[in-house]
Amino acid sequence: MNETIVSMQGINKSFPGVKALDNVHFELRSGEVMALLGENGAGKSTLMKILSGVYTRDSGTVEIFGKECGDLNTKQAQALGVAIIHQELNMCPHLTVAENMFLGREKHKGFLVDTKAMEAEAGRILSDLKIDISPSEMVGNLPVSKQQMVEIAKALSINAKILIMDEPTSALTAKEIDELFRIIKRLRADGCGIVYISHRLEELQHIVDRVTIMRDGQYITSMDFAGTPMDTIITHMVGREIKEKFPRVECQKGEKIFEVKNLNAGKMVRDINFEVYAGEIVGFAGLMGAGRTETTRAIFGVDPKTSGELIVDGKTVTVNSPADAIKAGIVLAPEDRKKDGLCTKLPIRENIALPNLDILCNKLGVVSKKKEDAMCDKAVIDLHIKTPNVEVDAGSLSGGNQQKVVVGKWLARDSRVVIFDEPTRGIDVAAKVEIYNLMNQLKQQGVAVMFVSSEMPEVMGIADRIIVMCDGRITGEVMARETTQAEILTLATQFENKFAEEAV
Amino acid sequence: MSTLNDNKKKKIAIRGLGAAMVGFAGWVILLLVFGLIDPNILKITNILNLLRSMSKYLLVGVGQSVILITGNIDLSIGSVVAMSAMVSSTLMSNGTPVIVALLVALAACLAFGVVNGVLVGKFKLPPFIATLGTMFCARGVAYMANGNRNTNAISTGLGKEVGDKFQDFFYYGKTLGVYNAFWIAFIIFAVVFFIMAKTRTGRHIYAIGSNVEAAKLSGVNVFTTTTKAYLISAFCSFVVGLILAGQAGMGNMEAGNSYEMYGVAAGVIGGVSPLGGTGLLLGTLAGAGVWQTLENGLGIIGAPVGIQRIVIGLIVTGAVLIDVVFRQGAGAKKKAKK
Numbered sequence: 001m002n003e004t005i006v007s008m009q010g011i012n013k014s015f016p017g018v019k020a021l022d023n024v025h026f027e028l029r030s031g032e033v034m035a036l037l038g039e040n041g042a043g044k045s046t047l048m049k050i051l052s053g054v055y056t057r058d059s060g061t062v063e064i065f066g067k068e069c070g071d072l073n074t075k076q077a078q079a080l081g082v083a084i085i086h087q088e089l090n091m092c093p094h095l096t097v098a099e100n101m102f103l104g105r106e107k108h109k110g111f112l113v114d115t116k117a118m119e120a121e122a123g124r125i126l127s128d129l130k131i132d133i134s135p136s137e138m139v140g141n142l143p144v145s146k147q148q149m150v151e152i153a154k155a156l157s158i159n160a161k162i163l164i165m166d167e168p169t170s171a172l173t174a175k176e177i178d179e180l181f182r183i184i185k186r187l188r189a190d191g192c193g194i195v196y197i198s199h200r201l202e203e204l205q206h207i208v209d210r211v212t213i214m215r216d217g218q219y220i221t222s223m224d225f226a227g228t229p230m231d232t233i234i235t236h237m238v239g240r241e242i243k244e245k246f247p248r249v250e251c252q253k254g255e256k257i258f259e260v261k262n263l264n265a266g267k268m269v270r271d272i273n274f275e276v277y278a279g280e281i282v283g284f285a286g287l288m289g290a291g292r293t294e295t296t297r298a299i300f301g302v303d304p305k306t307s308g309e310l311i312v313d314g315k316t317v318t319v320n321s322p323a324d325a326i327k328a329g330i331v332l333a334p335e336d337r338k339k340d341g342l343c344t345k346l347p348i349r350e351n352i353a354l355p356n357l358d359i360l361c362n363k364l365g366v367v368s369k370k371k372e373d374a375m376c377d378k379a380v381i382d383l384h385i386k387t388p389n390v391e392v393d394a395g396s397l398s399g400g401n402q403q404k405v406v407v408g409k410w411l412a413r414d415s416r417v418v419i420f421d422e423p424t425r426g427i428d429v430a431a432k433v434e435i436y437n438l439m440n441q442l443k444q445q446g447v448a449v450m451f452v453s454s455e456m457p458e459v460m461g462i463a464d465r466i467i468v469m470c471d472g473r474i475t476g477e478v479m480a481r482e483t484t485q486a487e488i489l490t491l492a493t494q495f496e497n498k499f500a501e502e503a504v
Numbered sequence: 505m506s507t508l509n510d511n512k513k514k515k516i517a518i519r520g521l522g523a524a525m526v527g528f529a530g531w532v533i534l535l536l537v538f539g540l541i542d543p544n545i546l547k548i549t550n551i552l553n554l555l556r557s558m559s560k561y562l563l564v565g566v567g568q569s570v571i572l573i574t575g576n577i578d579l580s581i582g583s584v585v586a587m588s589a590m591v592s593s594t595l596m597s598n599g600t601p602v603i604v605a606l607l608v609a610l611a612a613c614l615a616f617g618v619v620n621g622v623l624v625g626k627f628k629l630p631p632f633i634a635t636l637g638t639m640f641c642a643r644g645v646a647y648m649a650n651g652n653r654n655t656n657a658i659s660t661g662l663g664k665e666v667g668d669k670f671q672d673f674f675y676y677g678k679t680l681g682v683y684n685a686f687w688i689a690f691i692i693f694a695v696v697f698f699i700m701a702k703t704r705t706g707r708h709i710y711a712i713g714s715n716v717e718a719a720k721l722s723g724v725n726v727f728t729t730t731t732k733a734y735l736i737s738a739f740c741s742f743v744v745g746l747i748l749a750g751q752a753g754m755g756n757m758e759a760g761n762s763y764e765m766y767g768v769a770a771g772v773i774g775g776v777s778p779l780g781g782t783g784l785l786l787g788t789l790a791g792a793g794v795w796q797t798l799e800n801g802l803g804i805i806g807a808p809v810g811i812q813r814i815v816i817g818l819i820v821t822g823a824v825l826i827d828v829v830f831r832q833g834a835g836a837k838k839k840a841k842k
Contacts, residue, residue: 300721302720302721321723321725322720322721322722322723323723323724323725325723326723332721334721339715339717339718340717340718340721341718341721342715342718343710343711343714343715343718343719343781344714344715345714345715345781345782346710346711346714346781350707350710350711353707354707354711354719354722354724355722355723357704357707357708358704361703361704364703365703365704365705366702366703366704367702367703367704367707409722
């Protein structure tokens with residue numbers, strides 16, 4: 001135990017126009033969890049892709065279990081015990097757990113696939129990890145957290161000794177994270193080396209032994225996690241001190257801008273009532289699946305409402321589609337930017353222009369190039385979007401910059417209500433602060449800001465007032481300054497007493 | 505922190521321009537190669553003939569490309585072409601005034617465009633299935649238009665003078681030394697090109713092809729945008745039907761067979777991605793040119809029809825293969841930057 005199992009020295013890797021890795025070192029010992037930290041674009045993923053054989057390095061040495069391995073391909077890396085668990089899970093939803101675990105290396109009995117043997121083997125591995133999943137279950141029926149565990153089990157079934165986890169907790173609830181950590185600790189005890197990539201710094205303390213920090217494609221430092229203050233880590237990551245993780249501006253609370261009355265839409269949005277005033281940010285807290293995203297989608301007209309009234313600046317507005325909502329001055333920066341937020345194949349310019357074509361077009365519907373360029377240049381500068389020019393595909397930007405484009409396209413027009421759904425998920429500390437600053441700017445301009453977030457410190461740090469949801473209902477409202485995490489959590493777990501309901 | 509330099513200004517990369525230029529280069533090379541084999545191919549009369557024949561492929565190419573860019577497909581193009589030719593010719597050969605006949609045929613074609621748009625855009629039917637259905641229906645209407653027979657000559661109903669005028673206008677006549685058929689196709693191409701490049705509708709069409717969810721959440725009405733795209737396609741088919749009627753002087757029930765696939769080929773050779781979201785209609789112009797030049801050139805040098813088909817098949821598949829290989833290379837680089 002504690003021997004060095006991975007040693008990468010002086011790794012260089014360039015892509016046309018970008019030096020992705022510049023003389024990077026990395027070491028992993030058996031029986032440890034190593035956090036690999038850095039902002040988006042720091043080169044973490046590239047480094048790990050070299051380790052797992054997806055990319056070949058330009059120069060430098062990679063040793064796995066003390067053996068120099070030259071140019072790896074994915075198969076060879078796998079054979080050496082390297083397994084990577086991606087942020088986006090790679091599973092075939094229509095196949096069973098066992099079939100997924102043995103995909104590509106099915107057990108055979110003569111010409112036939114030996115389902116029984118595969119399920120037995122899968123069951124053995126799962127129960128060994130104390131994961132309660134039936135090997136014959138369809139993967140598509142499992143929640144994301146369980147799918148992830150199947151992926152881990154799959155990695156173990158091929159005898160992986162080096163596990164790379166890329167943002168494994170981003171889609172998990174607190175309870176599921178505990179379960180994941182239990183498994184990680186178990187693997188560590190078994191002598192696996194685990195590389196843990198995450199932007200959620202607060203969770204590191206539960207799990208991490210050492211950290212390696214990268215910035216702009218360079219190795220910065222590595223150290224034991226215990227005894228290192230979080231501020232030091234952040235400073236290393238961003239290369240400068242972040243004075244305030246949660247910048248807050250004080251504003252006079254103004255008049256009522258937005259009001260939602262008796263909003264109902266399906267099971268997850270039930271009798272929602274709230275108001276937003278000028279000069280405040282209203283946070284929406286709750287557990288995963290509390291109905292917050294559904295509420296924003298109903299307000300924005302994406303999903304149909306069964307009832308409800310929306311009032312903007314004292315006037316009732318009818319919203320049956322996003323187009324109606326935009327016209328009424330309500331806009332939504334959605335949760336899942338790849339799926340809902342961006343046309344990744346289109347340039348930044350067209351993404352920013354897309355919802356604003358009504359402003360940019362003349363009466364015949366012809367886009368004014370001049371106005372469009374002006375709008376896009378302003379957005380790029382205001383939001384500090386890092387890009388060579390606005391003609392670059394939106395999909396080629398880093399996560400944080402993609403998020404800025406999603407937000408930027410809405411800020412280019414004068415809106416009355418701006419809804420941010422998990423705007424900081426999966427982006428780095430510095431980009432987070434920039435997003436917070438944007439929200440603060442809107443707040444100062446007297447725009448009603450709604451801020452949905454699952455990260456408690458963030459809601460408490462940025463919002464003025466917090467509405468807590470559980471199970472599709474609003475279960476409470478607290479002032480950010482006066483509340484505690486415990487209070488919010490209590491409200492967020494106030495599930496309906498189903499039994500009492502039935503009795504009535 | 506802003507990495508926006510002052511020199512960022514106007515590094516305009518028109519998207520898909522590269523693929524379109526490759527298409528044009530291919531077209532020119534093809535012409536030169538054929539010219540070396542048989543100099544007659546480069547004679548002005550042949551070039552004019554080539555441009556005239558190309559008009560049909562250009563129009564179905566434009567229609568299909570717009571649909572491909574939305575991420576859908578329109579299998580009904582060939583049948584709508586036939587319907588246009590049959591409905592208009594049937595009416596004209598029975599003495600209906602030209603304008604009326606054309607308006608009726610236009611209405612029929614656009615009706616199919618709307619149906620396609622409703623099925624795909626509103627009810628979210630897979631476009632392959634939805635337009636497969638309308639493909640059969642439109643062909644059925646073409647058959648029924650004149651009671652399951654090709655039509656009589658247009659001139660039998662309208663007299664030789666009007667009949668000739670119709671044929672000249674759509675096919676045999678020339679303006680500025682070039683056949684009208686080409687001008688008609690080219691003008692429609694130019695208008696649709698403008699719509700796609702410069703207008704709101706065009707932006708919406710690209711957006712739903714790139715990411716329909718994101719487009720919807722940006723306030724794009726997916727149903728009307730899809731329908732507009734299918735209407736453009738139906739209109740192009742309508743005009744192709746008239747060109748064919750002008751060429752033959754009558755309506756043929758089997759007109760336009762496989763034209764939807766010729767449309768796909770023209771678009772794809774010119775770099776329009778069948779996966780939606782990318783492609784430039786300029787490429788389709790090149791694609792239609794390549795297609796017609798192959799047909800024309802191989803015909804003149806006396807290659808058997810079978811060889812013609814094989815060559816065309818290889819070129820279509822080859823064009824996409826190159827595109828995919830290129831994209832995979834580019835894709836890997838992009839991912840690496842993260």
